[in-house]
Amino acid sequence: MRLALIVAAARNGVIGRNGGLAWKISDDLKWFRRQTTGKPVIMGRRTFDSIGKALPDRVNIVVSRTMAPVEGVIVERTIEDALRRGAEAASASDVDEFFIIGGAELYASTLALADRIYLTAVDADVDGDARFPPIDPKDWIRRLAGRAEKSARNEHACEFFILDRR
Structure with missing residues (x-):
């Protein structure tokens, strides 16, 4: 079980500001939905709290x-x-992975355990109060999965990467 x-992280590692995302990138939300739907x-x-509700078509687990x-x-x-619950739910749903979706403390606590990272590399340096922990490139095989240009829907350009642990 993976x-x-x-x-989604800016060049300077920022992932959030004031309890929410530090940007609006529609294509990143679509990428997130495509990767996580049907998986815990x-x-x-x-x-x-920043999302405000359970994400549909996923088993939602909150650490608190x-x-x-809360219903759902x-x-x-x-x-x-x-x-443990995420792995059990993934197995019961017959899927091969489950996700950590944030925030910064949870990423820091689970990075060493992760088998894969779906990284949206946001082409900007932004102000924020939440950061993703540093990734040692020697530990990961990185492949480009797509790009999104800056547009009316995307505040910043970004690239979508899949990193698999070596």
């Missing part, structure tokens, strides 16, 4: 010690319990 992280997603409570129950969401108190 653990995958999916993240694990997120921190602040990421869940204090969050009240499994709340786990520890990262370990969330990872």
Whole structure:
């Protein structure tokens, strides 16, 4: 069972600002939806709060010690319990991977465990208060999966990469 992280990060590592994304890139949201639909997603409570609801067509798991129950969401108190539940849900759904979708603390805690990273490399340096941890290129095989140009729908150009652990 593959653990995958999916993240959009600016050149300077920023992934968020004030509890949300630091940009509007429609093509990245489509990429995210295409990769995660039908697969379990694990997120921190602040990421869940920024989304505001359970993502449709996915098993939603939130890591939180204090969050009240929410319809369509499994709340786990520890990262370990969330990872176990994500793997179980992926197996039950007959899919080969499950996702960490944020935020920064969850990425930092699970990067060493990840088998794959779906990275949207945003072609900008932006201000923000959440960052993705550094990736050692020696640990990953990186392949380009697509591009999106800056447009009315995309505040910044970006490239979509899939990184598989060596």
